[in-house]
Amino acid sequence: MRRLPLIMASIALGAFIALPPLVAEVRKGGDEALGLYRYENFERPITCRQCHTDIYEQWAQSMMAQAYTHHWDEIEYFELAIPHAEKDPKFAEVQAGCNGCHAPVSFLAGDVPPPRPEAGSRANEGVSCDICHVIVARTGEPSVNYNYIVEPGRVKRGNREGVKSPYHETVYHEFTRSAEYCGTCHNEQSPYGVWVKATQLEWKEGPYAAEGVPCHVCHMPRAPGRSAVTAKDEHPDIAQHLFHGAHDPGKVRGAIELRMHPSDREVEPGDRVVITVQAFNGKCGHKVPSGSAEERQLWLRVTAVDAAGREYHLPVDRKGFAGEPATITSNELAYQDMGMMMDIPGFAGLPRDSLPEGDRIFCLPYFDPQGRRTIAQWNTASLGVDYRIGPRETKIETYTWTVPEEAAIGTIVVRAEMSYRRLVKSVADFLKVPADETEIIRVNDARTTFEVVD
């Protein structure tokens, strides 16, 4: 372990002196809490590491520890959101607001905007240990736009009754264990009042809420051990601080299951065959994709290969619902609002999906005030059709195919591949977002066969 003699000394002396917040009685959340505290009211994660070593190292790898420093967050905040907020008073609050969730300590200390990550300021702590463990309530229903209420100080709220720490007081706290707690940052409304993140609300409408399975079960799984090197007892159910999600390929793989079958097992060239694919969300407590749906992509590609090795791409059958074009991959130009934010006159836009066309894409389109697709959730004035896969929902897609006259006699193998990408490639290339954000994760695949006969 790295030696930090000063911190250890201060721990030994119990020298964490809780400075009072700027005003005496604060039970405010959301935008009203901006600047009500000082940085010194919140402890640094490195202090907690002295005893909670494993939990610290788990958290340090999670995206919440990187919520301010992560390259794509930095680019979107400093190159799109801040310039936009400076141009248009409607978005003035956005400058501070992003950090209500991404750098809560800076938000509460009124540091707007905080220095860039390279400066190494306390904004870099992201969603820190102390923030999460001093949240006591929310301002009201529903959880939305950082409406958590904090009471910083010696008392750390958690999931266990009666445990003793030499450094702080501990309290069992019901709210900490609820999905509504996570929802204070995982539900977001844009300045137009549009729900641009609704992970907890999606969960609430689904089967997992009814069964009493909150976020923690899947994102903070339990395992035996000690939560602190100095803990007296082992427990069979220590809450692991993994918070793994869209950035963990292992979490994403298999999130959706695929099966498929043909309408006929024997066809002649020129016959029509219908391939049916079922996509089942058996693993997620919310829709897939969830959260930053404006930039996540989940798509299904079906191809057939005949006995001679010729490959055919099967476009998905249209269902004819309103807004369906957004759910079929296309490279029409989109995201023109970035031109206004970045002062590029006449910006024509970028290819919408930067994927081969004609495949089903499971998405929730975000539209700017001019009705154009946007990846800026704060500039979202309306949403398109919600064609994502809900918890325990099965989506059925069909592919009607006239077997080509030249198809070889023998077995045709049909494959379905479902893939996931965190950020649209055209947008990433344009904004110079490092390539790991556009890695393609294979969520699942399936195959079926039929025979072409004379």
Ligand code: HEC
């Ligand atoms: C000097 C060691 C030490 C330091 C430093 C320390 N803790 Fe603890 N903490 C403990 C011990 C010991 C326990 C009890 C563990 C047990 O018995 O299972 C504990 C328990 C907890 C709990 C569980 C409370 C409950 O009721 O479920 C939380 C939450 C917690 N600590 C948060 C923090 C945070 C946040 C920090 C940094 C600001 C921190 N701790 C710093 C030693 C420490």
Ligand code: HEC
């Ligand atoms: C103070 C605000 C806040 C709270 C409270 C909060 N989160 Fe987050 N969470 C964030 C932010 C911000 C991100 C996005 C980090 C990034 O990628 O920039 C995030 C990201 C995540 C991710 C996505 C990781 C990925 O790989 O994409 C998961 C999973 C997650 N949080 C789970 C939870 C759970 C479970 C809870 C409740 C126990 C919770 N969060 C509470 C702010 C919060």
Ligand code: HEC
């Ligand atoms: C039954 C298990 C389960 C529950 C309950 C659950 N999740 Fe997830 N979550 C997953 C899985 C699996 C993934 C990875 C697949 C994906 O990205 O959607 C995921 C992904 C995520 C992501 C990344 C989504 C994206 O597409 O960018 C976030 C954020 C998240 N979860 C937060 C939460 C929050 C907050 C809750 C509670 C309101 C919650 N989860 C409840 C299983 C669960």
Ligand code: HEC
């Ligand atoms: C996004 C919010 C969040 C962050 C960040 C976070 N925690 Fe927690 N922590 C929780 C929640 C929620 C629980 C209770 C889990 C449950 O009930 O399933 C918990 C539980 C704990 C426990 C008790 C574990 C047990 O089962 O006995 C300790 C100790 C703890 N956290 C310390 C820390 C430390 C140290 C850090 C930073 C390195 C940290 N936490 C970061 C939300 C968070």
Ligand code: HEC
């Ligand atoms: C209400 C809380 C909240 C607010 C306000 C908020 N975010 Fe987020 N942000 C999140 C959460 C939670 C996630 C993770 C969702 C997921 O994994 O799908 C996220 C994800 C992101 C991501 C994607 C990170 C990645 O690696 O994929 C970027 C970029 C981002 N936010 C930037 C911003 C900017 C810029 C603002 C202000 C205009 C902002 N956010 C406002 C909660 C918030």
